[in-house]
Amino acid sequence: MELSAAVMKQWALRINEKMQEHKDKLSELDQAIGDGDHGHNMARGFREVANKVEDASYDDIGAMYKDVASTLISKVGGASGPLYGTAFLKASNAWKGRDMLDSEAFTEGIEAAVGGIETRGKASLGDKTMLDVWIPVRDEMKEHGADAEKAAKTAEKEAEATIDKVAKKGRASYLGERSKGHMDPGAFSSQLVFEALAEVYKEEAS
Amino acid sequence: MKKLINGVDQIVSEMVEGLVAAHPDKLRLIENTNVIVRADAPVQGKVALISGGGSGHEPAHAGYVGEGLLDAAVSGEVFTSPTPDQVLEAIKAVDSGSGVLLIVKNYSGDVMNFDMAADLAEAEDITVKQVVIRDDVAISNPDDRRGVAGTTLVHMIAGAAAAEGKSLDEVEAIAQGVADNVRSMGVSLSPCTVPASGKPGFTLDENEMEIGTGIHGEQGVERRELMQADAVTEELVQHVLDDMHLNDGTDVALMINGQGATPLMELYIVARKAIQLLKDRGIHVKKTFVGEYMTSLEMTGCSVTILNLDEERKRLLLSGRE
DSSP states (O other): OOEEHHHHHHHHHHHHHHHHHTHHHHHHHHHHHSOSOHHHHHHHHHHHHHHHHHTOOOSOHHHHHHHHHHHHHHHTOTTHHHHHHHHHHHHHHHTTTOSEEOHHHHHHHHHHHHHHHHHHHOOOTTSSSTHHHHHHHHHHHHHHOOOHHHHHHHHHHHHHHGGGSOOOSSGGGGGGGGGTTSOOHHHHHHHHHHHHHHHHHHHHHO | OOOSOSOGGGHHHHHHHHHHHHOTTTEEEOTTSOEEEETTOSOTTSOEEEEEEEESSTTTTGGGBSTTSBSEEEEEEETSOOOHHHHHHHHHHHOOSSOEEEEEESOHHHHHHHHHHHHHHHHTTOOEEEEEEOOBTTSSSGGGOOOOTTHHHHHHHHHHHHHTTOOHHHHHHHHHHHHHHEEEEEEEEEOOBOTTTOSBSSOOOTTEEEETOOTTSOOOSEEEEOOOHHHHHHHHHHHHHHTTOOOTTOEEEEEEEEOBSOOHHHHHHHHHHHHHHHHHTTOEEEEEEEEOSSOOTTBEEEEEEEEEOOHHHHHHHHHSOO
């Protein structure tokens, strides 16, 4: 898998479209086990990201994703702002100076992103958070190489699997056992991130 | 959803504009932010106190900006922590060189954003300390407890300490002392609606109440049939006391906090019972607060907060502002 700067820009723009499209569902999921604003916050944050990167021209994918990250950090707030912001900030470090990402380079970015989410959010696999999607996606990339379509499928499966889990971090954790039976909203927004990747990669390839 | 607003996206900016417009002699808005600072900030030679968090908890935190209390408050979107750059703007605006203490409620978003802001401030050579408040005993694991109404007692006591000219380390220790000795627990009778979602955070039947609700309308820990005020008060006070291990004759401060849409009348009914219960246990209530200190939009219900007062906390609280 190879991702050009143009495709990486499309990825950011597609994430925005997905967040707008699924804004209400994200908020409904959050309503069930949190405070109901995840859709609003993600839609607001990625709209700003799209505004920032759409008309800019980047040769350096690292610089582009540094802008994505700083926009999220400065515009979103809540828990999702620092978590997604830190994820893309760490990835941008790994992608610094590159105008093309091969499978290995892309995976390095995702690996750094996961490290960032872990450090910032202090959550672990199985806590019913976005990491329940990001960690399996990373593990699969490390083992088999980056494959956008596989990543999207894994993300979908793992987001679905959060339904049966009991939340251990974030606001949902206050519900204890009552958090069971609902998909984690951060896991679903993460699923959308990898679905967006699969879509833009497929369109580029065809 | 029925709210007196002009639009979901302007709520916070219009609220802070209104606050500053109403109190121009006391408050100032940092341009292009939702940061409210004391009109005379930075105050030379004084440790600066900053708190903040999502909006919707008014008067927390912007209502606590003033002499003897906070130097700045950072308002995020409704129930959403403010961003690190806004917190950094607040830090830069109030630091006089004596250092800055951040008073943070233990919610993952708040903790992360304030942490990032502290890192950014340190990179600019400003000394920043943080105190994280975890007073909500509805959560059993002390590390996971949320910061709720007890946070405002930190504002008052640490604010009084800073006004006396104490150093950053001293103010931090006093604030931490309050944080370690304050406990709260709430009950809700009806939910609140976050404007951005337009729907209530949870639903309760006519005869139900939710015990242990957080200040964001997040569901509590247990749903029960509605009880009378005395029985509810007894339950809340007992929960709080079970966690405090107070000796006979201990001095405390008591706060009966309305969640946004509870008549003061009902809060006094709760206060009456709470004071009586504490008296029966030989605990001396030295100061009682009844009113709205940390609200949750239009949620109905209240929380009970008890703070164990040592001599210093007692002196600072009784001499300080509220």
